Amino acid sequence: MFGTDIRSEDYGELQRVVNAVFAPGISSLATCSKLDVVARAEIFDLCDDLREVVEALPSRTYTRQRLCDQLNSILVGHGWAGVYGTVE
Template sequence: MPRNHVGANIDRSEFYGVLQRMVDALFQDLQDLEGEDATVRRLDVVLAAETYDLPDELTRLVGLLPPGDYTRLRLCDQLNSAITGHAWGQVYGTVS
């Protein structure tokens, strides 16, 4: 696993940042058209996770999202809460 910083004690996963790329892709075109009110459905997020071939831990995390529509802020809050709860922030990264 690649190191995140010289002298750091945390190994980053090869999947570090993949959730950020997934969130960016989900909202890229939508925010251009709809602005900050753009939403995606839970199913859209689950399908995107499958497309990005996430590791099992992150796939399960995405699968635990409650049904509904998500603005970017709400989706990031949900994902970051779960990431933080599992102490995976330094391994997989958080999203914004």
């Protein structure tokens, strides 16, 4: 079908990373660093494209919402949101 992205078998893997970095029940004020996200991505052995997304994160501290916004921005910028999914 024209204009429809085909989902990768890695669809949703970044959501898994975000959920692992920010466990359920954790305060909305909790933060993580880019290094925390990169380390979790390595543990989950993400595909090359998703590792590229994680590596593109600016080095800073993130709340869950800010991390999701940044990851989604990178995914959209690469045209991969439909292929790999967005995060929340």
